[in-house]
Amino acid sequence: MIKLIAIDIDDTLLSSKHDLLPTTxxxxxxxxxxxxxxxxxxxxxxxxxxxxxxxxxxxxxxxxAITYNGAVIESVAGHIIAKRLIDNAAYxxxxxxxxxxxxPFNIVAPxxxxxxADYDVNAFIVMQAAENSAGLFIRQPDELASDFAIAKGSFVxxxxxxxxxxxxxxxxxxxxxxxxxxxxxxLEVVHPExxxxxxxxxxxxxxxxxxxxxxxxxxxxxxxxMFDFAGTAIAMGNGNAIAKQHxxxxxxxxxxxxxxxxxxxxxxxx
Numbered sequence: 001m002i003k004l005i006a007i008d009i010d011d012t013l014l015s016s017k018h019d020l021l022p023t024t025x026x027x028x029x030x031x032x033x034x035x036x037x038x039x040x041x042x043x044x045x046x047x048x049x050x051x052x053x054x055x056x057x058x059x060x061x062x063x064x065a066i067t068y069n070g071a072v073i074e075s076v077a078g079h080i081i082a083k084r085l086i087d088n089a090a091y092x093x094x095x096x097x098x099x100x101x102x103x104p105f106n107i108v109a110p111x112x113x114x115x116x117a118d119y120d121v122n123a124f125i126v127m128q129a130a131e132n133s134a135g136l137f138i139r140q141p142d143e144l145a146s147d148f149a150i151a152k153g154s155f156v157x158x159x160x161x162x163x164x165x166x167x168x169x170x171x172x173x174x175x176x177x178x179x180x181x182x183x184x185x186x187l188e189v190v191h192p193e194x195x196x197x198x199x200x201x202x203x204x205x206x207x208x209x210x211x212x213x214x215x216x217x218x219x220x221x222x223x224x225x226m227f228d229f230a231g232t233a234i235a236m237g238n239g240n241a242i243a244k245q246h247x248x249x250x251x252x253x254x255x256x257x258x259x260x261x262x263x264x265x266x267x268x269x270x
Contacts, residue, residue, distance in 0.1 A: 045112035048132030070199030197225025
């Protein structure tokens with residue numbers, strides 16, 4: 001019996017037009033009516049998740065979200081369950097690396113604000129701030145307090161360019177930090193113990209749920225850790241080929257009711 005569904009947002013919960021399909025809303029509300037917890041599990045900050053929570057009717061201190069790819073676990077009311085952050089020294093290191101290799105870079109703070117040291121702000125950084133209703137600030141690392149905490153860093157840009165630089169980024173920052181390809185245009189750097197699977201496991205322990213009571217749905221490589229933890233792992237039809245290899249089943253695409261079909265087939269009780 002599924003008691004919690006962990007759902008990625010981009011290209012899973014949302015269609016390719018970045019909206020919620022009516023069938024998705026209906027299926028999630030049907031799950032909520034059966035007292036199944038719906039946990040949005042995403043690289044976005046809470047500010048970028050809140051509009052979807054409101055539309056879906058997910059509210060209160062007994063519903064939860066996993067944000068920043070697992071760096072923060074919190075109730076949708078904003079009560080922090082757990083967090084694993086990185087320090088301002090990492091901002092220094094990532095800013096230097098980005099400038100040396102000419103890779104646009106930003107960080108995201110726990111309050112959802114986005115910071116970059118680039119005066120010529122990359123379009124992907126601007127888009128990220130707009131999508132997440134987050135403030136965008138140009139600040140050099142030395143302009144921030146030495147104890148300034150960071151939820152994640154992001155190297156952004158053309159997918160082909162990130163393909164080429166990803167091994168260099170990993171070599172430069174791993175294993176002290178974890179490097180995660182969250183989307184074709186985003187390569188993220190987080191606390192070494194952070195991933196969606198570890199956060200989902202921690203939330204499950206908090207709620208006293210077993211993996212067999214959890215279903216996870218996603219599309220990208222950063223969803224693989226939660227696929228590996230959940231008892232039922234479903235990849236989207238539009239998903240990454242590597243992610244699909246870690247899933248128990250593959251549903252339809254995000255434009256063809258894939259999430260709704262998965263929820264109704266594997267979680268809802270008639």
